[in-house]
Amino acid sequence: xxxxxxxxxxxxxxxxxxxxxxxxxxGRFATSTALQYTAPDGSRRDTVLxxxxxxxxxxxxxxxxxxxxxxxxxxxxxxxxxVPGTYHRLASRPQGPVAVLLAPIKGIYxxxxxxxxxxxxxxFMYVFNESGALVRGLAALSYRMKGRESWxxxxxxxxxxxxxxxxxxxxxxxxxYVILVPLFLAAGYDLIVPVMVxxxxxxxxTLASFSNPFSTIIASNAAGxxxxxxxxxxxxxxxxxxxxxxxxxxxxxxxxxxDPTRSWVYRIDGDVKTAFPSQLPTTLSGSxxxxxxxxxxxxxxxxxxxIFGVVKLDWWLPEMTALFLAATLALGLILRLPExxxxxxxxxxxxxxxxxxxxxxxxxxxxxxxxxxxxSDTILxxxxxxxxxLSPAVFILLMFALYILFTLFxxxxxxxxxxxxxxxxxxxxxxxxxxxxxxxxxxxxxxxxGFLTPTGLILxxxxxxxxxxxxxxxxxxxxxxxxxxxCVVFLLVGIxxxxx
Numbered sequence: 001x002x003x004x005x006x007x008x009x010x011x012x013x014x015x016x017x018x019x020x021x022x023x024x025x026x027g028r029f030a031t032s033t034a035l036q037y038t039a040p041d042g043s044r045r046d047t048v049l050x051x052x053x054x055x056x057x058x059x060x061x062x063x064x065x066x067x068x069x070x071x072x073x074x075x076x077x078x079x080x081x082x083v084p085g086t087y088h089r090l091a092s093r094p095q096g097p098v099a100v101l102l103a104p105i106k107g108i109y110x111x112x113x114x115x116x117x118x119x120x121x122x123x124f125m126y127v128f129n130e131s132g133a134l135v136r137g138l139a140a141l142s143y144r145m146k147g148r149e150s151w152x153x154x155x156x157x158x159x160x161x162x163x164x165x166x167x168x169x170x171x172x173x174x175x176x177y178v179i180l181v182p183l184f185l186a187a188g189y190d191l192i193v194p195v196m197v198x199x200x201x202x203x204x205x206t207l208a209s210f211s212n213p214f215s216t217i218i219a220s221n222a223a224g225x226x227x228x229x230x231x232x233x234x235x236x237x238x239x240x241x242x243x244x245x246x247x248x249x250x251x252x253x254x255x256x257x258x259d260p261t262r263s264w265v266y267r268i269d270g271d272v273k274t275a276f277p278s279q280l281p282t283t284l285s286g287s288x289x290x291x292x293x294x295x296x297x298x299x300x301x302x303x304x305x306x307i308f309g310v311v312k313l314d315w316w317l318p319e320m321t322a323l324f325l326a327a328t329l330a331l332g333l334i335l336r337l338p339e340x341x342x343x344x345x346x347x348x349x350x351x352x353x354x355x356x357x358x359x360x361x362x363x364x365x366x367x368x369x370x371x372x373x374x375x376s377d378t379i380l381x382x383x384x385x386x387x388x389x390l391s392p393a394v395f396i397l398l399m400f401a402l403y404i405l406f407t408l409f410x411x412x413x414x415x416x417x418x419x420x421x422x423x424x425x426x427x428x429x430x431x432x433x434x435x436x437x438x439x440x441x442x443x444x445x446x447x448x449x450g451f452l453t454p455t456g457l458i459l460x461x462x463x464x465x466x467x468x469x470x471x472x473x474x475x476x477x478x479x480x481x482x483x484x485x486x487c488v489v490f491l492l493v494g495i496x497x498x499x500x
Contacts, residue, residue: 003419004103004365008095011373016090018377021080022063024055024072035059035072038080040088065429080224084430087381095373107364113317114213114221115357119350120324121167121213124302126349127331127342129172133295138176140288142183149187153253154246156180157201161242164205165234166303168214168413170457173198177464181274189253190263191274191465192475196249199461200451200476204245206413207447207483208238211307215446218360219417219439222367223425228310230436230494234443237490241483248479268471294334302327356414363418380427392432392495396441399424399433400491403445411456413446437494444487451476 018040035053053059057069064084095103108115128134138156145152163169180194209216210231220227256263265272288296306323309315315323332342370376390398403416410416421442428438450456452473462472 001104001362004100004362004369007366007369008100008103008373011092011369011375012094014375014378016093016374016378017087017381018090018374019082019084019088019380020086021082022053022065023080037083040086040090081429082377082380082426087377090374093372093374095369099369099372103365103369104362105365106368107366108358108361110368111361111364113321114218115361117213117217117317117321117324118353118357118360120321120328122351122353122356123346123349124324124328124331125167125172126352127328127335127337127345128295128299130345131295131331131335133292133299134172135176135179136288136292137296139179142179146183149184149189150250150254152183153193153197153250156197157204157246157249158242160198160201161204161208161238161245164202164212165209165238166205166211168209168212169202169205173202174461174464181465184253185274188257188260190256190260190265191272191467192263192265192471193249193253193256195461195465195467195472196245196475199457200245200249203447203450203457204241205238206450207444207487208234208241209413209443210234210238211303211310212413214356215413215417215443216439218414219421219442220435222364222418222421223428223435223438224422225425225435225439227439229434230440231307231310233436233440233490233494237440237486240486244482244486245479248482252475264471264474265467268474269466269468272466274466291334295331298327298330298334359412359415360418363415366419367422376423376426379423380430383423383427390431392499393492395428395431396433396437396491396495397488399428399438399441400445400487403442404449405445407446407449407453407456409455411450411453416446417442432499433495434498437491437498440491440494444491448480448484448487451480 020040021038023036023038035055037053055069055072060069065081138159141155142152145155160169160173163172176198177194180197181191184193184197185191205212206215211217211227216234217227220229260266302323306315306320309319309323313319328346332346337345367376370379403420406416406420410419421438424442425435425438429435450458452458458472459469462469
């Protein structure tokens with residue numbers, strides 16, 4: 001709301017103006033498939049001067065829009081794209097107190113599709129977590145892997161990373177410290193190892209989110225691109241970053257096991273006492289019931305189905321929301337929940353993500369104020385003048401660095417996406433950077449700084465095991481260097497691919 005107020009004040013200070021824009025009409029505004037041209041004054045027409053605007057690559061090239069036509073035809077780009085060199089000043093449109101109050105309401109209206117998606121995911125996750133199947137599944141895995149803890153590091157880091165990358169697992173990881181801290185201490189490791197496996201794993205998932213609705217999908221939606229564009233690249237990043245982090249963690253854990261004095265906890269914090277028991281919980285069991293197996297299969301199968309539906313069946317938010325509703329109903333049947341208890345759990349899960357849903361909708365109000373005040377394009381125009389002449393490669397690396405900086409102040413992935421991507425995404429397109437690479441720069445920047453930012457989950461994670469931030473920094477610094485190099489390579493390769 002503070003940002004909305006600042007945006008409204010900016011409409012009184014900055015000159016109004018707009019670019020002409022094009023939209024892929026596909027018969028909606030024209031009698032045939034065409035590129036719909038909208039002038040700065042808002043008038044729509046299918047011709048510019050005396051020339052037609054057929055939906056061809058030559059048309060895009062003539063308008064200096066460096067985007068493949070296939071990106072429009074395939075639904076990768078869903079929002080209007082500004083036409084370079086067409087910025088035009090307009091009469092001032094200052095936004096007053098009434099506009100400030102209306103902005104979050106309009107933002108929720110415009111974001112209702114993704115808000116419903118978030119609420120239904122909350123219901124699904126709450127009902128599933130209430131079943132205890134995930135905790136029992138990891139407990140069974142820990143029991144079976146006792147004595148082979150290095151393999152447990154490999155498997156669990158991958159699973160936590162997958163949870164972060166697929167559905168945004170983060171705070172849920174706190175439940176597993178009571179199991180893994182005693183396990184890793186008994187194996188001769190230090191307290192940094194469980195922090196890296198649990199927190200580090202989920203944070204890796206943030207960096208390489210391939211279907212996380214709270215980062216990838218929201219950011220792509222805000223940038224006006226289809227989130228499955230770049231999916232293969234993000235899955236490859238997920239695999240590569242997980243391998244690097246796992247190798248790094250296992251090597252450290254084995255060094256500490258051979259020589260406890262090499263532990264950063266021992267060197268920095270000394271002989272640390274932890275609130276967790278020094279032995280594994282006696283309730284751990286290596287067996288799972290048939291119902292637990294069915295619940296875990298349903299859980300993984302739901303996300304696999306979502307990815308398949310988006311990639312192969314052209315699903316979008318309504319279909320994905322319906323999938324999670326169906327999966328939640330299936331959970332209720334498997335768990336044999338009474339009607340009142342099921343409805344209460346469904347509403348409780350939606351309630352837990354209501355703040356995220358409101359953030360998405362209210363933050364959209366920032367864009368609404370900027371657009372209705374006609375200064376969004378003014379900001380883009382001024383920024384593009386300042387960044388004029390930068391190559392796409394330099395531009396994307398600058399965006400990566402900016403998102404690392406932004407994450408120091410905004411740790412919420414959904415908040416960051418809806419506040420920045422409408423502007424950054426449009427600016428990237430004007431600079432010849434595909435929307436998917438702008439989303440990747442946002443993911444990579446937040447993923448790297450998320451390991452350190454005090455506004456995120458690292459401080460409560462360290463406090464939980466009584467380890468200092470200095471010890472964590474000593475452990476994580478070289479891994480961050482390797483991950484940053486990996487991010488730079490992926491961004492540059494993405495730019496190279498788009499220019500071919």
